[in-house]
Amino acid sequence: MENFTEIREEVAKLCADFPGAYWRALDRESAYPTEFVRALGEHGWLSALIPEEYGGSGLPLSAAAAILEEIQRAGCNGGACHAQMYMMGALLRHGSPEQKREYLPQIASGALRLQAFGVTEPTSGTDTTALKTTARRDGADYVVNGQKIWTSRAEHSDLMLLLARTGPASPKRTDGLSVFLVDMRAVKDNGLTIRPIRTMMNHATTEVFFEEMRIPASTLVGEEGRGFRYILSGMNAERILIAAECIGDAKWFTEKSTAYANERVVFGRPIGQNQGIQFPIAKAYARMRAAELMVYHAAALYEAGQDCGAEANMAKMLAAEASWEAAEACVQTHGGFGFAEEYDVERKFRETRLYQVAPISTNLILSHLAEHVLGMPRSY
Ligand SMILES: Cc1cc2nc3c(=O)[nH]c(=O)nc-3n(C[C@H](O)[C@H](O)[C@H](O)COP(=O)(O)OP(=O)(O)OC[C@H]3O[C@@H](n4cnc5c(N)ncnc54)[C@H](O)[C@@H]3O)c2cc1C
Numbered sequence: 351m352e353n354f355t356e357i358r359e360e361v362a363k364l365c366a367d368f369p370g371a372y373w374r375a376l377d378r379e380s381a382y383p384t385e386f387v388r389a390l391g392e393h394g395w396l397s398a399l400i401p402e403e404y405g406g407s408g409l410p411l412s413a414a415a416a417i418l419e420e421i422q423r424a425g426c427n428g429g430a431c432h433a434q435m436y437m438m439g440a441l442l443r444h445g446s447p448e449q450k451r452e453y454l455p456q457i458a459s460g461a462l463r464l465q466a467f468g469v470t471e472p473t474s475g476t477d478t479t480a481l482k483t484t485a486r487r488d489g490a491d492y493v494v495n496g497q498k499i500w501t502s503r504a505e506h507s508d509l510m511l512l513l514a515r516t517g518p519a520s521p522k523r524t525d526g527l528s529v530f531l532v533d534m535r536a537v538k539d540n541g542l543t544i545r546p547i548r549t550m551m552n553h554a555t556t557e558v559f560f561e562e563m564r565i566p567a568s569t570l571v572g573e574e575g576r577g578f579r580y581i582l583s584g585m586n587a588e589r590i591l592i593a594a595e596c597i598g599d600a601k602w603f604t605e606k607s608t609a610y611a612n613e614r615v616v617f618g619r620p621i622g623q624n625q626g627i628q629f630p631i632a633k634a635y636a637r638m639r640a641a642e643l644m645v646y647h648a649a650a651l652y653e654a655g656q657d658c659g660a661e662a663n664m665a666k667m668l669a670a671e672a673s674w675e676a677a678e679a680c681v682q683t684h685g686g687f688g689f690a691e692e693y694d695v696e697r698k699f700r701e702t703r704l705y706q707v708a709p710i711s712t713n714l715i716l717s718h719l720a721e722h723v724l725g726m727p728r729s730y
Contacts, residue, residue: 351646354416357409361417364389365424370694373427377552377697382506387431390421391460396434399587401442404454411587412649415594422598423605425694427701429553429595433465433503436591437511439584440529444572449531453509466510466534468498468558469581476714478513479523479578483560485514485530487567492516492530494541494563500708502555504544510534510558517575529577530569537563551700586652588709589662593645596669599702600638603676606695607631607683614685627683634676641668660723663715670705670712677702 368386376383390396398414400406414435421428438457441449456462474480483496494514510532517526534542541563544556572580608631611622621627644665651658677699681688688695706712720726
């Protein structure tokens with residue numbers, strides 16, 4: 351697997367301009383890292399996956415994974431913008447030639463932000479096919495009614511990829527859902543209301559309300575009623591990229607832990623001389639390396655055009671667990687200072703916890719493996 355050393359070095363250089371103090375100040379105010387996202391966009395990192403014919407750099411998924419891993423490894427937070435990298439995949443694979451020509455070059459240049467993904471709803475949760483938001487055809491428009499929750503970055507995005515019900519859930523329960531590329535600028539406060547949700551980490555997430563929101567029929571992506579399949583088709587890339595972010599987090603925690611363990615002297619010797627300090631750090635490191643191999647494996651299958659659903663999900667689960675284990679070891683190694691804002695450990699600890707729940711929770715990954723890989727009965 352190519353290591354993308356030059357890309358990693360360039361990304362690390364950019365991230366050095368956004369040190370812990372930058373993220374701490376934003377964290378206190380729950381503010382969005384506008385300058386950081388702008389810098390990533392200007393350097394073309396967020397358009398890595400967009401083909402060259404549409405103005406992107408046409409890099410493989412593993413290069414995008416390397417970019418996100420380095421962002422996290424540098425102590426930054428790619429969660430503010432990672433969706434700009436992969437959400438355009440639905441448009442690329444299923445959009446009309448006109449939609450691609452209109453939107454992809456603008457997304458590639460950063461002129462348009464596509465980083466809001468309206469799937470989860472408050473009542474249906476993980477049971478996506480039970481979602482209640484509807485889009486009703488009315489002449490040249492669709493009229494949308496309903497609500498989404500946890501629509502991250504909606505206040506910092508021009509476009510939203512929205513999943514809504516346009517027809518009955520039959521004969522299959524995955525039928526009748528459609529994907530729309532909503533230009534939020536046109537409907538904000540005119541059918542669309544966005545309310546921020548304060549969370550334990552700074553993630554710019556929101557709840558979104560649609561009330562008779564009128565959008566042109568030309569915003570439909572692909573065929574009506576096939577939206578669930580379109581969303582599913584993008585999920586492997588999303589899982590692999592988020593797994594790479596977790597690997598970056600795990601590396602950040604481990605580097606921070608070892609540095610502190612070597613430098614902190616208690617009872618006349620570095621704390622890192624005690625096996626009680628060494629072992630949790632070493633164990634988390636071993637778990638991270640194993641998860642990293644699964645990320646590489648899933649990315650290689652993805653790039654070869656092979657089915658990688660199980661591997662992408664396992665990569666995400668294992669990497670999220672490894673980053674959490676490394677985070678836990680890091681707090682413990684730092685003792686009281688693990689809780690002090692200025693060390694950034696507590697901030698990263700809060701940030702990395704998310705990935706065992708979103709974009710898919712661990713239980714659902716285990717159910718998928720049990721049913722689809724191991725052949726046990728469906729449990730829900
Ligand atoms: C900060 C944040 C950002 C997010 N960003 C986005 C976004 O941009 N767009 C978007 O659409 N969504 C987003 N999400 C939503 C996220 O994908 C969901 O929170 C996640 O998939 C879990 O769904 P839920 O919260 O509805 O939990 P629920 O579905 O209510 O599940 C609650 C718990 O029960 C478990 N559970 C449920 N059913 C089963 C079962 N059958 N067997 C075993 N366990 C089960 C789950 O694993 C989970 O632990 C975000 C969430 C958060 C917290």
